[in-house]
Amino acid sequence: DAGVTQSPTHLIKTRGQQVTLRCSPKSGHDTVSWYQQALGQGPQFIFQYYEEEERQRGNFPDRFSGHQFPNYSSELNVNALLLGDSALYLCASSLDRTSGRARDTQYFGPGTRLTVL
């Protein structure tokens, strides 16, 4: 049973560029959440996707956008990169909470380390 996978593992970009990060959920999961983890901090919620729609959003600017595909995989896009966007980006998958409360536990992937120069 494959867990959550993310690509790429590492990425280096320059200020002003755009980046796309990818996530494949754990088998059987239908919901994907994205988090940003700055060095030495806990993860911060960016947004959550379910049924190809953004269902909930954290306190991040519109430069952060996402997409969910019919196979439940997801992309995180960041435009106009800033130095402060350098972080570990974590994807988490879960089964929608209406399927049973305990089953929406979030399982995390290994993350994508983004460095903005």
Added chain:
Amino acid sequence: GEDVEQSLFLSVREGDSSVINCTYTDSSSTYLYWYKQEPGAGLQLLTYIFSNMDMKQDQRLTVLLNKKDKHLSLRIADTQTGDSAIYFCAERGDQGGKLIFGQGTELSVKP
């Protein structure tokens, strides 16, 4: 408001018990979680507790929840060097799926 706080560091000797503490502010929290993060890796789910429970035990792990004081703790029995990592407490409110994380407690286990 939503806020989760943890002490930043804990150092124990191998074989001792470790207790990592966490406080949260959202009284509507339904589930509380403990995740482990090793260097350069993602988050590994250790355990979770539903807000109507006081205690949950899972092998070497014991979670205690004091809902009145909004205090959560994780006890690791017979701590091993492989337990050295950063431990995150997280709460999930009833309003949606987002998790609110603490800053993490770095556990150092000395032989």
